[in-house]
Amino acid sequence: xxxxxxxxxxxxxxxxxxxxxxxxxxxxxxxxxxxxxxxxxxxxxxxxxxxxxxxxxxxxxxxxxxxxxxxxxxxxxxxxxxxxxxxxxxxxxxxxxxxxxx
Numbered sequence: 619x620x621x622x623x624x625x626x627x628x629x630x631x632x633x634x635x636x637x638x639x640x641x642x643x644x645x646x647x648x649x650x651x652x653x654x655x656x657x658x659x660x661x662x663x664x665x666x667x668x669x670x671x672x673x674x675x676x677x678x679x680x681x682x683x684x685x686x687x688x689x690x691x692x693x694x695x696x697x698x699x700x701x702x703x704x705x706x707x708x709x710x711x712x713x714x715x716x717x718x719x720x
Contacts, residue, residue, distance in 0.1 A: 626685065627719045630678045631711050634697075637675045638707030640668040645704050675701055 623629060648660035676698060683694035693714070700706030 625719060626678075626682055627715055630675075630682050631715045631719065633671065633675050633678055634701070634707045634711055634715065637668070637671040637701060638705065638711075640664060640671050641701075641707075642704050644668050672701060 621628065623632065644661070644664045648664045652658045652661045679694055679697045682688070683690055688694050696714070697710055700710045
């Protein structure tokens with residue numbers, strides 16, 4: 619396996635995976651704790667981290683789309699839409715980004 623930090627696609631893959639994990643933690647752990655146990659502390663902690671990771675992912679996606687001349691309405695848009703869906707980042711990583719890096 620190549621070092622993920624050695625290429626721009628690798629960095630996008632890494633940020634995508636971390637952003638996806640933060641979304642899963644937010645949706646499956648933090649939000650249920652907030653509403654089931656009246657404990658908003660997890661949302662207050664994970665929410666801003668996830669937000670920052672999402673912004674970083676969106677910026678890296680748009681930069682990569684510009685650099686690689688991706689069609690904005692297809693490839694880049696799929697990435698951005700997938701980032702709103704839990705586990706969507708793993709699909710994008712496995713089906714689109716990983717083959718690009720090989």
